[in-house]
Amino acid sequence: MNTRAGTKALPSDLIDVKALIHAYYALVPDVSIPEQRVVFGTSGHRGSSLNTAFNEHHILATTQAIVEYRALQGITGPLFIGMDTHALSRPAQTTALEVLVANGVRVMMDSRGGFTPTPSLSHAILAYNRVGHDADGHALGGNPDLADGIVVTPSHNPPGDGGFKYNPPHGGPADSDATNWIAARANEIIAAGLVDVQRTDPEGLVETYDFLEHYVADLGNILNMDAIAESGVRIGADPLGGASVAYWAEISERYGLNLTVVNPEIDPSWAFMTLDWDEKIRMDPSSPNAMASLITRRNEFDVLTGNDADADRHGIVTPDAGLMNPNHFLAVAIDYLFAHRSGWRPDARIGKTLVSSSIIDFVADSHHRELWEVPVGFKWFVPGLVDGSVGFGGEESAGASFLRLDGTVWTTDKDGIILALLAAEIIAVTGKTPSVLYRELTERFGDPVYERVDAPANREQKARLGKLSGADIAATELAGDPIIAKLSHAPGNGAAIGGVKVVTEFAWFAARPSGTEDVYKIYAESFKGPEHLALVQAEARAIVDRALAS
CATH class of the missing domain: 3.40.120.10 (Alpha-D-Glucose-1,6-Bisphosphate, subunit A, domain 3)
Structure with a gap:
């Protein structure tokens, strides 16, 4: 940092x-x-x-x-x-x-x-x-x-x-x-x-x-806009200087919401932004550094939301928790939607990328819904959203979309606007913030610790990692627990993940090469706490490095 x-x-x-x-x-x-x-x-x-x-x-x-x-x-x-x-x-x-x-x-x-x-x-x-x-x-x-x-x-x-x-x-x-x-x-x-x-x-x-x-006029067919308006939930929407700025103003006026566009400024240099972890300006609504100025205003609203420049990502800020981890909000969104969307197919699946939190697995099981785990990339959710067989598709990087109220397709690309409005609907209907609801989920299913880190890798190493098979991983234990799965293909559709995922009863890690930088990404999660997560991450680097060197 x-x-x-x-x-x-x-x-x-x-x-x-x-x-x-x-x-x-x-x-x-x-x-x-x-x-x-x-x-x-x-x-x-x-x-x-x-x-x-x-x-x-x-x-x-x-x-x-x-x-x-x-x-x-x-x-x-x-x-x-x-x-x-x-x-x-x-x-x-x-x-x-x-x-x-x-x-x-x-x-x-x-x-x-x-x-x-x-x-x-x-x-x-x-x-x-x-x-x-x-x-x-x-x-x-x-x-x-x-x-x-x-x-x-x-x-x-x-x-x-x-x-x-x-x-x-x-x-x-x-x-x-x-x-x-x-x-x-x-x-x-x-x-x-x-x-x-x-x-x-x-x-x-x-x-x-x-x-x-056309987009704004149709929102009543995917969200309970009446409930949001009638509740008076105080919404602060920050387009982060992006393409959604005019949309938020129109949404507020058309549906009579208690919504404030907290920053309507458009500036191609993004001079109003706070710097991300690497001191770069990056309009990432899932980053607490990029969202720092918004987080300081969290007590002025019931929920604050952020979108990136093309509004395909969302960030959710609540008074009690600040910026929510994207995985946390995805879990809450899934739990809420599958309890409040009676028009969806009874066999509609829950789609997630295999680097998203395992708490989503528990949520899916609690709703007796099939979990559909696919490689990184929203494209994998498209067929299921089109035919209604996937009710919700989400990525750990704060991108998701879901079906209309009647169970038909809304968008087949990530939609940060409807996810932000869904946070307001959740508050309006349940009377609780998404962060409070997430804490309730952890009381039922455990409290996982999740993090993504990067490790150096040159072009040749990244190419080898992308072709790595689970069989190339020689380790039998991870952070003291037996390894129960070594995946190079996604369980949901059998597609290659372009890396590996290693799973134990209490933790997992996945390693994938970056498409833009000389690094590989290590995603890891532990249900045993931060110290165990650090051990998982350290062993993950060693396991991958050994596999790349062999």
């Missing part, structure tokens, strides 16, 4: 926005250099223009590749496009529009000229595709063309980054088959000097869609 973590950013911490945008147009990537290639992680291609990792050539080529991918898949409907508040988002969206229009794609952008949260774009895709199609997307007549979308966002990344994400017709993050094809084709296009890119002036050739109106 750096000494300035949690303190307000200084002028020396801020990006030079003009230099950033100049570099976007001026620097030309060399795709023979790995750091300058188009690479799609779990949430699209990300990077800084200053490092020649996110520049005009990247977006020209990636957009052209998406056009070609759409043609191969027979996607002929409109493409919805939205952007967040990062400085590079507007230039990248303009570049994308030039390519899309030149290729004859029907494009729908925000009618208000504003910013579009990721969940709002997912909502738009699904709303369009729902008309005239069955649950599997087959045309029933009247609307044979399926829509898809692009979100221009690096999510919670620092102000100097840009991001570009493709959402196919199911409305959620594209799977690796799609992103690998798009990235490979984009790099081919860049290497060939962009000769295959078509572009034109999009002025007057782009259609518009009111993302905000």
Whole structure:
């Protein structure tokens, strides 16, 4: 932890926005250099223009590749496009529009000229595709063309980054088959000097869609907005300078909520932020350092909420606990929803990533619901959310979505807005804060201690870790307890986890390579307390290091 973590950013911490945008147009990537290639992680291609990792050539080529991918898949409907508040988002969206229009794609952008949260774009895709199609997307007549979308966002990344994400017709993050094809084709296009890119002036050739109106007007079909309004629960919503700022103001007015937008400021340098653990500005609502200024106001409201720049993540602050650990709120949300959503299928499962807290396992069992444990990445929840077989899908990194009141799909991408509003609904209906309800869960199931730490790893070591098998782990004990499982594939769907998870009766750890840094991530949890967790973490490093060295 750096000494300035949690303190307000200084002028020396801020990006030079003009230099950033100049570099976007001026620097030309060399795709023979790995750091300058188009690479799609779990949430699209990300990077800084200053490092020649996110520049005009990247977006020209990636957009052209998406056009070609759409043609191969027979996607002929409109493409919805939205952007967040990062400085590079507007230039990248303009570049994308030039390519899309030149290729004859029907494009729908925000009618208000504003910013579009990721969940709002997912909502738009699904709303369009729902008309005239069955649950599997087959045309029933009247609307044979399926829509898809692009979100221009690096999510919670620092102000100097840009991001570009493709959402196919199911409305959620594209799977690796799609992103690998798009990235490979984009790099081919860049290497060939962009000769295959078509572009034109999009002025007057782009259609518009009111993302905000359609999304906000529909909230009563997924949340008990009447209960929130009637209770008068005091809500403080902080968009953290992101795309949800106008949404929160509209939600408050339309539904008559006792809601204050505590910081409506939009600033591409994010000068109002407090620094994260590494002294970087990062709009992460799950970080107590990034949320420090909000936490100091926790006694002014019944609940305070935060969203990242594209509003796909949530942070929940209560007067009695401050910022809740994301795993804690996920457990409370699941417990509440499966007790208060009678319209959901009786066999609807509870989806979690395998690095989320095991207290969720106990909650699922208490509701007699199947736990569906999948690898990291929200894309795994998409099919279940679409057909209603998964009532809730959540990640330990504070990203989740759930079904409408009638058990049908809402979004297939993470939605930090509805999770924040759910915290208010929980207070309105139960009279208790989510943090109080979490303490009640620990009284029933135990009080786990959870933490994620990073350990150094070079490119070769990360590649080996990603291919590691449970059989490669020689250890038979972890922190004094027998190992009962060594996983390299997720129990829920059998998909490779890109690392390993080791489990005992009282603890577990998982190790995965970082997609953006020279580290691997160790997630660990213990039901025996902090000292035992520290022992689990130390032994986890040793176990993984031995496996990588063998």
